[in-house]
Amino acid sequence: MIQATKKNLHRQMIGMLSVVTILILMASIIFHYYGLAHDKQFEERNNYLKEKETAATHLEKAFNRVFFEARGYIAFQQIEMLDEIDKQRVNVDSIIYQLNNNADSNQDYLFLSQVTDFYNYYFQELLPNAKLYIEEGQFEELHNFAAEEQATIKVNEFQHTLSTYYDYINQEVVEHFHLYAKEKANLRWIFIIFNTLMMLIILMLTRRMFVRLEKPIQHLATVAEKISDGKEVGVIENVERQDEIGVLSRSFQKMLINVQQNEQELVAQNEELIAQQDELQAQQIELQEALKYKEENERILKRRNELVNALSNTLDRKELLNGFIYNMAKLIDADKGMIVLLDNRDYASIGVCDNGIQQFLRDVDKSFLVRLKETKRPFILERESSTDEKGYFTEFMKSFDIIIPVFSTDKEMTAVMVYTRIGKRYTDNELVEFEGLAKELSLSLDKIKSYEETESQRRLTKEIIDTLREGVQLVDEDGTILQSNVQLSKLLGVEGSQSQIPLSQWLGHLSGRIKQEKELHQFMMNIHNRNIIEADSFIYEIIEPKRSVIKLYYEPLYRNNKKIGSVFVHQDITKQYEIDQMKSEFVSTVSHELRTPLSSILGFSEVLLHKELKPERQQKYLTTIHQESKRLTALINDFLDVQRMESGNQTYEKNYCDVIPIIQRVIEAQKVNTDIHQFKIKQETDYSKILGDKDKLYQAFNNVIANAVKYSPNGGCVTITVYEKETNLNIDIKDEGLGIPKEAVPKLFKKFYRVDNSDRRKIGGTGLGLSIVKEILKAHEGDITVQSEPQSGSTFSLYFPLVKSLNWIKDESFNQSILGTVVIIEDDLSLGSLLQNELLDTGFNVKYYQSGKEAIKDMKAMNDKPGAIVIDIMLSEDVNGWEIITSLKKDERLKDIPIFISSALDDTEKGKKLGVSNYLVKPYEPSKLSKAILQTFLKNDSFGQVLFPVNKSSVVKS
Known part of the structure; x- marks a missing residue:
């Protein structure tokens, strides 16, 4: 196994990497399981703390509910609130039991002791005595008892104890999390350091292996370079090695022997190949010239075909000019070019700058046209190339411009073309060819001109028809709808095109939409079939998509004294129809509703005037007259209310x-x-x-x-x-x-x-x-x-x-600034002081100014903008109230503040236009101003409802 490894570099590398990988894998598994154990320990402790936190929260909510119901019972004496207190007491007992089971620190046991003491005090002493006083109606004694016991202070202290314990639990949760995060970070750093050491080991081993490979490979590269340069090569090293380097060295040695043996034979063959190559190169040059000529012809034919397609595939004048100038420039191998229509100066260009275009358009009448009109033939201009045309070339260069006229079928010149070649002449044959291409352009321009005239007339006719408020149809003698306007589809609620379809098919589309479907079909088909009809119009009613009444009339259409069709006009008369019906209904209803009480009044009045009746019957008749008079008054008031609402005067x-x-x-x-x-x-x-x-x-x-x-x-x-x-x-x-x-x-x-x-x-x-x-x-x-x-x-x-009301229960701790600040601008000191005192008594902060300029300056500098502004219009200084309001409305920060006008000048309409909230005309009661401000604050939801009992901690938004 060791010998096999020595003979294979790949196995050596794999073995080294395998050992390092196993070490890294074992370390990763150890770190992973250690991290899992650490996370599980953290989660168990965290869940325990969360349970304590949840129990503390529920305890606080339960006691707050008890306090709320107790205060409600004291305020309203409802026995249901005592039942709710008993329910919450059971809940408190359960929570205290849960906290007792979870307690594991001195702070927990201290808190449980405080909760138990307050529980016994509140439920066994304070509430029973308060209930006894309330049942006996001794509210003064209840107040004295609460003061002696300092009940509010004890409740607040207990609430503070609940809050402190809750903060303690939160702090313990945070500290536990920080400890967990710190240990987790340390574990990551250890893992990073271990991986770094492993990488350094891999780097060192790799470097050692590459050092063993570098020198023999470099030696072999030197040998290969000498062989390629034809130099003599000495002894090849590392032939005795057993790995891949040794195999490669021995192969190089064998290859060197073979190369030296075959060198002479290769030299001879090379000389023969060189001779064959010279012959092939000569043949290749001939083929390339023939191919170049063929490709040039194909290119010209392709460009000519593109030019013809550009002329035949569009009816847009601008698109035609752009396509022609582009393809023509490619076809004639021009560097730049331009074409201009003489009637409206439409143009297209390629390779020409804006200044060149404007110059050509400006001077075309003075230069080219005179010669073109005289000769009616294209001509060529030869000139020195400009600096822009030569580009980076500095030597002398010529440019050649060809000017080609375009004539219509009436022999009138309609366009001029100019193409420029830089450094390349035009031939006479090309001049004749270009003249023929100009005729192709002339035919296309004539075709487009005819199309544009026809299309313009068609669009004008369609636009006129579409602007009509009536639906219009043109039906030919074959019964086909040739054209219809947009309004027809809107009137009938039919989507899609209503043209180029038979009249009978169109009538079929209206099936189920028309109330008089059969009559409409018969009326229109009689007109089409030239049957005798009794009336020249027909009224029908649309059921879907919305009900409407349509009047249909027609006129025959003639051309050269021959009827070519009929024009049907559908007119929407729904409003007129409904107004006529409403008028009839109104007259009928009013006459009936007014005559009924009038008849009773006249009848009973006549009886009272001409007959002597008993007092009881007289009283009955007078009561009836009174009731009918009230009924008549109510009817008239309804009519007047409707009239005022419609006119906007209500x-x-x-x-x-x-x-x-x-x-x-x-x-x-x-x-x-x-x-x-x-x-x-x-x-x-x-x-x-x-x-x-x-x-x-x-x-x-x-x-x-x-x-x-x-x-x-x-x-x-x-x-x-x-x-x-x-x-x-x-x-x-x-x-x-x-x-x-x-x-x-x-x-x-x-x-x-x-x-x-x-x-x-x-x-x-x-x-x-x-x-x-x-x-x-x-x-x-x-x-x-x-x-x-x-x-x-x-x-x-x-x-x-919905508006939720505002109630105030003021005591010594009531914060008047809760209602905000009101700015008063009034030059009358007496009235200003009176309004200031009224608003202060209501609960507002007040800032009083006699000068409007000073008030605007201070309000713009305030950190907190005022809640409302009271302004007198007629101020004694040069600035009046209207100017102050205008200035405030222009200020982005102050423009939304409610403004109340207090003035002897009655100009309510102007105030409304400027966006004031209320307009009070002097004299008025000061309380009216404070109520108006409060109503506006309530409408804008500027502050919420104040609940019992009132202190800084009990003001909440409802």
Whole structure:
């Protein structure tokens, strides 16, 4: 085995690398299993610490829940909160037991001792006494007891103890992790050092082996070099070695003997080969010249073919010129060239700079055209090459320009071509050939000109037709639709091209879309077949994709007094049709709804005027007259509201209000009008406040609930559900009445729309109520939807942006700066002081300025920008309030601050345009300003709800 290794260099290298690899592999396995054991130990300890951390967190949450429920019980005396305290107490017992099992340090046992002491104090002493005082109604004694016991201090100290223990556990987790990371890093460094040592060993062994190989290989290279140079070679070393080097040395020695023996024979053969080579070279030169001539002819034919293709494969003028100049330059072997059309100066060039192009376009009329018009033949110019053309050549060089005219079929010159060769002349034969190629270009230009004129006329006609608002069709005498515009596809909701198809096939595409499908087919086919028709137009209704009414009329199309087809025009008259229907519906509805109460008023008034009645009957008749007058007033108010909403003149006085009392008022009013309906309010949220106009909200709720009563003629329950959904406050109003047909739902909120049904027609109504509700909710950034099934009742869902209210419970620790800073700019010192005191009492920080310039300067320099700005318009200095507002709106940092105008000048519209939040006209109560600022802050969610009890740690956002 050792002898075999000595004879093989490969085995020597493999053996050395195998030993080192086994050492590295064994070390890697040892490090790997050591690392796994270390990771397992860390994970077990870390899980143990996490369990303690989780138990501490649950304990803190359980005690906080107990504190919260206890404070709630003290505030509201609800027995359910005591039950929750008992549940949390059981939870606390379980957590303390878990902590006791996991305790393994003095800090753990100290913490358990503190928790047990506080547990006994809180649940066995403090809570029972507080409960006794509350049950006996002794709130003053409860307050004294809490003060004597310093309950708040002890609770806060215990919360601090919980926080401290939690921090201790976190610190222990962090320290354990750092220790693990440090040990892991040390292990990696040991592994890196071991691998480095192994690499150094491999490097040393490799170097030793290469030293043993380098000298014999270098000797063999020297021998090979001498052999290749024909020099004599001495003794070859290393012949006695047993490895590959020895084999190679012996082979070199044998090869040297053979080379020396055959040298003379090879010299003779070489001389003979040289003679044969000279003969072959002469033949090769002849073949190369013949091949070059053939390739040149093929190249010319190929370029001519490319030129013809460029002329025949395009109808674009610019593309034609670019293709022709490129292929022509290749064909005639020109270095650069240019072609210019004389009518519009379109051009194409190759190898010509921008300055050269502009110069040629500028001087073409003065130079070449005169000679070309006289001779009508191409000509050649010979000149000295410019510096740019010669490039890096410095010796004298000539350039040759050929100018070729292009004539149309009318013998009019239409274009000029110029091609330049540098250092190479044009021949007379080439001149004749180029003239023929120019004729090819002339034919292509004439063809493109005819095509462009035809295409321009076609595009103009199509653009005119496409701009029409009506759908247009051109049908030939064979019944094929030759052309149709875009509007036709839009009107009928048909995708794809509507041209080049038979009229009957097009009518088939409309199957199921047209209400009067058979009549439309008969009308159009009668026109095509020249049958006698009674009317020159036809009205049809589209069902899908959207309902619309179309008026179709036609005109015959003649050319040279011969009819070549018919033009059909489809006109959308949907709006006109709906307006006519709405007018009829409106007149009918208004006349009926107004006459009914007027008839009652006139009838009972006439009875009261002409007959003597008993007091009871007089009272009954007067009540009826009063009710009908109110009904008549409500109808007129609905008409006026719709008119104001449509004109944009409807105003809303929005404030933060609770919808529950408004709904209750509506229900109380509705109960007067019915004794067969029940009303039920389901409040599923504690937050039922929105930003809105109370009167308009009352009107909206009243319309919807009144509809629920009116369209439930057999009675039933009207259920109003109030709940939260995401960021909205939802109010669902559900009845058990007639329901709404599916096809009527999309039109339900349109003005004057009423379901066409006999059961509903006899109920009455103007069809304005739900449209007014829709507009009111839109003004409140809300919406209304409906879900209904016939004879199964309806559910109307009203959506409003939800607002969660703000409550303050002030004590000595209340931080007034929670409401932010308000800047007042008022030159009247008395009024400014009054407003300042009002805002300070409300809880704002206030900065007061008499100078607008000084206020702007300070606000731009403030680190924290103010929460609101109050500005008087008429200031005594040169800058007025409008200028201050404009300056603030231009500042990126201050432009979003709410601005409140306090002025004797009433210019509310200008204030709205500038984006002010509120406009208060003097005189006004100071409290109105503070309420307006608070309402704006609430609307913008500038601060959250303050919960009981109030201190720095109890202010949280709701």
